[in-house]
Amino acid sequence: MLFHITAQHDHTTCGFVTHGKETMKSRSVWVEGSDKVKVLGAWGYQTSHTLFGIVEADAYEDIAEHFEYHLGLGPVEVLPILDLVQRRKDLGFWGQS
Numbered sequence: 001m002l003f004h005i006t007a008q009h010d011h012t013t014c015g016f017v018t019h020g021k022e023t024m025k026s027r028s029v030w031v032e033g034s035d036k037v038k039v040l041g042a043w044g045y046q047t048s049h050t051l052f053g054i055v056e057a058d059a060y061e062d063i064a065e066h067f068e069y070h071l072g073l074g075p076v077e078v079l080p081i082l083d084l085v086q087r088r089k090d091l092g093f094w095g096q097s
Helices: 015-019 021-027 060-066 068-072 084-090
Strands: 002-008 037-045 050-057 076-081
Touching: 002 060, 037 060, 050 060, 060 068, 060 076
Parallel strands: none
Antiparallel strands: 002 050, 002 076, 037 050
């Protein structure tokens, strides 16, 4: 199942602001995924301290565990999403006008 992640923090909880680029080693490791969470894409909007990701996992609980560290930094939104390209293929409509 696919999920869209939005995670936000502010300048007071931003590791880069408070500890420099060395913090990026530990705080951005989520982009590598895990054995339960596959990260398909990850983006950041640094001026608003907002991170975005598209991830794949079998269960919401795996996503919640993967982003648990971020809950102390700011809000995290996890939205299940539908792959519309795959849905069209599954329905047999791909390539048809």
